[in-house]
Amino acid sequence: MERQADGTGSARRTFLAGAGAGAAAAAIGLPAAGRAAAATGTGTQAAGARAGGAPTVAVLGGGVAGLTAAHELAERGFRVTVYERRALGGKARSFDVPGSARGGRRPLPAEHGFRFIPGIYHNLPDTMRRIPFPGNANGVWDNLVAPPEMAFARTGREDLRAPLPWPGHRGAELTLDDIRRALTALLETATGIPPHEVAYFVNRVVVFLTSCAERRDDTWEARPWWDFTGAARMSHDYQRILAIGVTRNIVATKAEEASTRTVGSLLEAFLFNGLGRGADGPLDRILNAPTNEAWIDPWTDHLASLGVEFRIGWTVREVVYGDGRVTAALIEDPRGVRQRVTADHYISAMPVEHARRTWGAALRAADPQLARCDALRTDWMTGIQFYLTESAPLLKGHLNLIDSPWSLTAIQQAEHWPDRDFAADYGDGTAVNCLSVDISEWDRPGILYGRTAKQCTPDQVAREVWAQLKAALNDTGRTVLKDSALHSWYLDPGVSGLGTPHPVNDDELLIHPVGTLHHRPSARTRVPNFYLAGDYVAVDIDLATMEGANASARQAVNALLERTGSTAPRCTVTPLFQAPEPAPLRRHDLTRYRMGLRNLFDLG
Missing domain, CATH: 3.50.50.60 (FAD/NAD(P)-binding domain)
Structure with a gap:
């Protein structure tokens, strides 16, 4: 490499x-x-x-x-x-890869980690609408585009592929093989998580939705998501998808430590976003450049x-x-x-x-x-970009590699940049796409060297991440990532000292333990x-x-x-959406909470 x-x-x-x-x-x-x-x-x-x-x-x-x-x-x-x-x-921010420009092109673009601006956000989109951009009626907000799908990429099994529907939103174009693989993954997951475990998880979601603010701030803030969902006694698929998949891979914190209040509030907002309730836009949005x-x-x-x-x-x-x-x-x-x-x-x-x-x-x-x-605690969540001479046949959206030891998430970016010709605009003219990957787990051994990411040199980190990507994506009878298509890579320069006893990350991420x-x-x-x-x-x-x-x-x-004492108008601060329908049950739960009783739906 x-x-x-x-x-x-x-x-x-x-x-x-x-x-x-x-x-x-x-x-x-x-x-x-x-x-x-x-x-x-x-x-x-x-x-x-x-x-x-x-x-x-x-x-x-x-x-x-x-x-x-x-x-x-x-x-x-x-x-x-x-x-x-x-x-x-x-x-x-994004930044330039030093020394990568040739022939009058711009340097290859790199970043600390890929952008993700979901519809649950309201305040940031309001600011974006107030930033002028040539040709855009709504400023830079109009530069947001919505990927039509996402996937849980499984190692050794078909990937669980999910559409992200939204009014006026065109879905992904699927081949017959894509449909076959999606159905296989859906049925494998359906049989991998027993019905009683599905029912239990749904019950836990209902408990959280109907919990009053006081119970959330006290009881659920003090309880890890792993315990709240009963993950220790559940199946492997339940643990990987419903416990770990929504914590370590999304918010870079461990399910065994993450506050139930934090994870539950996030899931609640995404649930209603997916239903089109109280959202600024589609569930998943990225920038078009x-x-x-x-x-x-x-x-x-x-x-x-x-x-x-x-x-x-x-x-x-x-x-x-x-x-x-x-x-x-x-x-x-x-x-x-x-x-x-x-x-x-x-x-x-x-x-x-x-x-x-x-x-x-x-x-x-x-x-x-x-x-x-x-x-307050921080942890490592850092990006690496792989530049490709051939676009990989990946889905058009985010990948969550839930079986990867280093908790990788990724997206192939160029197909979401309709006004950019990647090869013509960036680098030396041979790289046609950028696979941007976030590494969320830096303290677990990998599959190539048996070392943690912090123990690896930068070159070893790149090789290990590439190996984990291939293990998850080249595992069911087709080659998605080719070694011959790898042009170069670039690791976030905020990381230094890798492979030494004292690695440093200048850009750690706040995490949310209990x-x-x-x-x-x-x-x-x-x-x-x-x-x-x-x-x-x-x-x-x-x-x-x-x-x-x-x-x-x-x-x-x-x-x-x-x-x-300024008379200037105050800034609007919009809270996360909460559906009004469970409000009577939350008020009832407040009475039960003050009486020392469980939530009405809490079966333990």
């Missing part, structure tokens, strides 16, 4: 963001020296030093949470500067036009507290020089594992919820000019998602507006 060189490909994004910031600086009347500082991101100007009377806000972090906060604030007249250590978009082209670049360009300034390559080292408020942020600029940045307000929009390192003892003492964030809910902070802190935004902040969607990051940023902006 050929491995592409490491790198983030962020230079172009940095230049564009800097150019946009320079243009915005000119628009508000900064002198030439100030415009140059804004464009290069190396000036010493503080966020609060710009001319004008509007309050200034320093947004610490340029991922989905930080960009959302900047968007909402800029629309309300605040002067915003975003400080980002690496590249705008954070884990949601690499993420930066379809979303992040238009977003940051729009924010620059609103006057938002960007400092790329600036790393937050400490949020300084004194006299009852945040007085500054110590931020290391691209030259490695620490600078004291001041503003009227500060929004910490970094991932929790990075943010909590910037909170000193005095700041933590001022608000105890900050210290509780130390109990009790996590009670450690999640609110967006509003006790410090009057300091706010939190990120997927770890307490919002209605209790899951590490772009939707959670977006909703938390909206809550942070609302808290800032309230504290400043």
Whole structure:
């Protein structure tokens, strides 16, 4: 296998963001020296030093949470500067594979992990509709496309293939062999999970749907999904599909540890999304181009036009507290020089594992919820891309390889990019598609080397993932993935030190073991000019998602507006949909819960 060189490909994004910031600086009347500082991101100007009377806000972090906060604030007249250590978009961005471009083409596109924007999201799609995109009536939201199907890929058995119906949604085109294989998989699964186990799982879903909020936050938050579903005493298929398949492979957490409240709330939302209830759109949506082209670049360009300034390559080292408020942020600029940045307000929009390192003892003492964030846990979920010289005959949608030791999920992307000719637009002209794979399990031995992913070198990780893909997809009489069609691969550069005693992942994912809910902070802190935004902040969607990051940023902006007495309209924060039909039963369950009784349908 050929491995592409490491790198983030962020230079172009940095230049564009800097150019946009320079243009915005000119628009508000900064002198030439100030415009140059804004464009290069190396000036010493503080966020609060710009001319004008509007309050200034320093947004610490340029991922989905930080960009959302900047968007909402800029629309309300605040002067915003975003400080980002690496590249705008954070884990949601796409980036270039270094050295891969030839013949005037763009570099091969890579990503931390493939995008998944389901119809259960409401807040993020609202933001996307407000980001202009040429030719789109609904902004970048119109760049969302819906795969017509998905599959549980089984090793040694036919894959369980499922259509994703939606009004006006054209289904996948199937051959007679596709239909034969789909029926075989359906019947194998039907006979693999005994009827009494199916009935028990359905009962558990009913129990959760009819549980009051108090029971969910207390009893079910404290109980692992594995125990709630009785998985230990069930069949192998029950465990792989209904217990593990919806936890480790989707939210990168173990069924034995995952909070029933988190998993159940997710399943409830997806269930009604599939039924067309309370949804923004189809169950599964992805972007119709690499993420930066379809979303992040238009977003940051729009924010620059609103006057938002960007400092790329600036790393937050400490949020300084004194006299009852945040007085500054110590931020290391691209030259490695620490600078004291001041503003009227500060929004910490970094991932929790990075943010909590910037909170000193005095700041933590001022608000105890900050210290509780130390109990929040993260785990590894990282992407790798395989570039192919022949498109593989895969279904048009996401694959969940539920039998793979490393809990792989994947999607072949080019067929979902109708306005892109992959070979003509990217790389050296020989790669025609990109198979994007997420690795969710990094601590279990693989099938090729008998090592965990963390114990493997990057090249061994690529070979192991490729072997696991082939084991799941080339296992029932046809060759889906060919070694001869593998052009190259690229592993997320946020991972380093693989194969050594101390591997590092710069982009870990928040996970949701039992009790996590009670450690999640609110967006509003006790410090009057300091706010939190990120997927770890307490919002209605209790899951590490772009939707959670977006909703938390909206809550942070609302808290800032309230504290400043602003008359600007508040951000809308839309909760997850709950069907009204079970509401009477949830009210009845509240009475039973307060009496110390089980849910009416809970058979144990």
